[in-house]
Amino acid sequence: MSEQQTLSRFLEDxxxxxxxxxxxxxxxxxSPEVLVSAMRYSLEAGGKRLRPILLLATLEGYGVSLEKGYDTACAIEMVHTYSLIHDDLPAMDNDDMRxxxxxxxxxxxxxxxxxxxxALLTQSFEIISKSAYLNDSEKAKLILHLAxxxxxxxxxxxxxxxxxxEKKSGLEVSDLEYIHHHKTGDLLAFAIEAGAIIASADEEECLLLRRFAKNLGLAFQIKDDILDVEGDAEEMGKPAGSDETNGKTTYxxxxGMEGAKEKLDxxxxxxKEYLLQIKKDHKLLHELTRYVAERTR
Incomplete structure (x- = not known):
């Protein structure tokens, strides 16, 4: 089986x-039935599940049982789902479809x-705190870094x-990087860092993985901006050009499109260079990096 096929199977499974x-x-x-129903509605709405998969792929690279990471992986997805629910509200992005x-x-x-x-945000911390697969030190680190x-x-x-x-003119690339590093990149980075914590990776490797994750998070957002212009609306599940419609500043x-693609590259x-400095051969993280660059939705 090729590495691409291995990644596809891992992603799917x-x-x-x-x-x-x-x-x-x-x-x-x-809890009230309507609250549970609303939580489940968004949890079950689909998506790439990239953040949990990044955590699980990190564990796979260290040869650690994936069972040890599922609670934290699902907790991260709950935080991500909460953020999407709030982002879509009329007071924020005012989106009708997700x-x-x-x-x-x-x-x-x-x-x-x-x-x-x-409820999803607060439930995520309870899930980590109750996980039977983590010791107290791991729980404390994970809860701190997730917060x-x-x-x-x-x-x-x-x-x-x-x-x-959105209220300013003359936004610089550095401003946009700050926004995306924190709005999108920090939770992506935490997913990988969480895998390293659970795998008991040393501090040097944790640092390299954080730097890897920071670049991957920015690449992910730049690719999102590009897809908003060039992507297929049906495949993405949202209208193309929504960033332009909402007046958002994008890469x-x-x-320009050529400059954005150069920044992505x-x-x-x-x-990739940070990953290569890690002693363990994280084949799945290498393939996930390629996936982020080439994805179509």
Missing amino acids: QKEEVERRLPGYVAHLD RGKPTNHIIYGEAMAILAGD QAAGPKGMVGGQVADMEA PKLL MHIQNA
């Missing part, structure tokens, strides 16, 4: 496994969508910077 497990974390909550389906607030109303997002990646220094701060940028808008190459 682990996406399926994560999606099988996700509903179980909320199915039996002692992954080819009506967004959460269209189905459940704005108030319930906000609460469903809040940092998702909170005011990470994803939430990046979202605020993104909103503030193609600042650098630079971050992909940087990511």
Whole structure:
């Protein structure tokens, strides 16, 4: 089996496994039925499940049982799902469709969508804290780093910077990188760092993986910006050109399409170089880097 076939099988198998497990974390909550329904609606809406897969691929590279990582992988996907629910709200991006389906607030109303997002975020920390596959030290590190990646220094701060940028003119590439590094990149980076923590990787390798993840996160967002212009709306599950419609500053808008693609290539190459410095042969992470560069949705 070729490396590309190996990655395709891993992506398919682990996406399926994560999606099988996700509903179980909320199915039996002692909570109002409508809240659980709203949480499950967005959890089951599909998607690439890239963040959990990055964690699991990191564990695979270290030869650690994937079972040890599923709780954390699903917790990360819950945080990501909460962020999408809130991003789609009228007060934020005001999107009616997500992954080819009506967004959460269209189905459940704005108030319930906000609460469903809040519930998913807080539930994620409970899942890690209760995991039978992690020791107390691992739980403490994972909860700390997840809070940092998702909170005011990470994803939430990046979202605020993104909103503030819409009011400004003359945005620089460095400003856009700050936004995307925090809004998208921090949670992606945490997924890989979480795999390293669970695998008991040494500090040098954790640092290299963080640098790899930072470049991969920026590459992911640049590719998103490119696909918003060149991608197929049906394949992506959202209208093409939505960034332009919403007045967002993107890499193609600042650098032109050719410049954006050059920037994408630079971050992909940087990511590969950091991976090559790690003693373990992370074949799946190498292939995932190629996947991020070449994906069509």
